Amino acid sequence: MKKNKTIIIFLVFSLVLDIVLPSLVSAQTCDTKIPIGEAIEKTIETQDRVFKEIQTIHQELNFQINAAMAALGSVSNCNPKICDEFNQGVCPPAIFTFGITLYINWERLYLDWLLGKYWDIVTIPLCFSLCNYGLPCKGTPCPSIKPNIDVVDSSIKRISDSISKINDVFSSSTELVDDDIIAKGESSSTKISIFEFTKRKLKKAQEEFDNCAMSYKEWELASQGKYAGRNTIRCFDIFRTGLIFQPQKWPQGSCENASELCRGGLSYECFNCVCPGLNYNTEGLKQCEIRLCQSAYNWTCCR
Numbered sequence: 001m002k003k004n005k006t007i008i009i010f011l012v013f014s015l016v017l018d019i020v021l022p023s024l025v026s027a028q029t030c031d032t033k034i035p036i037g038e039a040i041e042k043t044i045e046t047q048d049r050v051f052k053e054i055q056t057i058h059q060e061l062n063f064q065i066n067a068a069m070a071a072l073g074s075v076s077n078c079n080p081k082i083c084d085e086f087n088q089g090v091c092p093p094a095i096f097t098f099g100i101t102l103y104i105n106w107e108r109l110y111l112d113w114l115l116g117k118y119w120d121i122v123t124i125p126l127c128f129s130l131c132n133y134g135l136p137c138k139g140t141p142c143p144s145i146k147p148n149i150d151v152v153d154s155s156i157k158r159i160s161d162s163i164s165k166i167n168d169v170f171s172s173s174t175e176l177v178d179d180d181i182i183a184k185g186e187s188s189s190t191k192i193s194i195f196e197f198t199k200r201k202l203k204k205a206q207e208e209f210d211n212c213a214m215s216y217k218e219w220e221l222a223s224q225g226k227y228a229g230r231n232t233i234r235c236f237d238i239f240r241t242g243l244i245f246q247p248q249k250w251p252q253g254s255c256e257n258a259s260e261l262c263r264g265g266l267s268y269e270c271f272n273c274v275c276p277g278l279n280y281n282t283e284g285l286k287q288c289e290i291r292l293c294q295s296a297y298n299w300t301c302c303r
Contacts, residue, residue, distance in 0.1 A: 028228055029244040030302040033235070034208040035180060037297025039201035042175075046194050049169055053162035060155040060162075067155070071148040078142035170195045179249060180204055205299075212301035230303040235293035239266050243302055250274055251291050266292075 168174075173191035177183070181200035182190070192200075212230050214222065221227035238245045242265070250258045255273040262270035266288065271280050275288035290296055 028231075028302040029246050030233065030235075030238050030300040031246045031248060032208055032212070032301040033180065033247060033294065034205050034212070034232060034299040034301060035178075035201045035295070036205040036209075036299055037235075037293070037295030038178075039198060039205050040297055041295060042194060042198040042201060046169055046198055049194075050166055053166045056162045057159050060159045063155045064152050067148040067151040071145040074143040074145050074148070169193065208301060209299075212303075228303070230301055232299050232301055235298045235300050236289055236296060238300065238302075239289060245292070245300075247292065247300075253277075 170193060172193055175192055175194050175197040176188070177186055177190050177192055177197070177200075179188070181197070181204055182188070183200075209232065212232050214229050218227060218229055222229040233241070233243070244263055245265070246259055246262070251274055253276055255261070258270070258273050261267070261273050264270070266285065268280055271278070271285070271288055275284070275291055278284040278287055293300075
């Protein structure tokens, strides 16, 4: 029963919201930035950087495959007969003849021994062929695959560069921390990686959305017209709803009385105070709103 009562209260509140709250909402001040737009923009930038390098790697892998296929095609055209060293010249059947013959005459053995004549020299053929030594190839047995190897080497280097850039997204400190995501021990000059920057912005946005949410009791008071409540609104829409825009931090270069001048909206005086250097026209007003909101997609909490 209590659950049904709660649902009825929410439905009634939704129906009468436009009647009960106009005067209350008009008095609300939007002062807390919810950096969901900054988180989204950095998320997109991070994805774009990583995706670009993945595309490069994919393209380079195709180059390598094509180079390898071309090299295999060259190998299939090899002619090993060009390098048959035994077909390179003519080998004569015999170049030198040298040998010895040993004989014994038994009848004259004793006499020969006495006379010291027990051996004689004769010749027998013994060939030493010079053709056993390798000769250089005449011609090229296979087409050169060096151009294919050069393509692969260059491709490997480009892939390595892309991998390094992807690693930089997660490890290199390139982004200055903002005041709303600064951590203990850091300063305004501290740099963090774009990945860490994005994570902190998303966490901060979630925290601010939660902080702006109303409790059950607050919803009851709001439904009775006793409490204007809190609500989130896209930052850009503040300038067209009559809400008071009072950010916790005005853009750098704003005059000292920005809060007072801008209570009535983005008037000429407010514009010149918070957006010096821009022209007071349609495009200038748009750029000024972006400067004030810090992102076209940021939200704020109004109370």
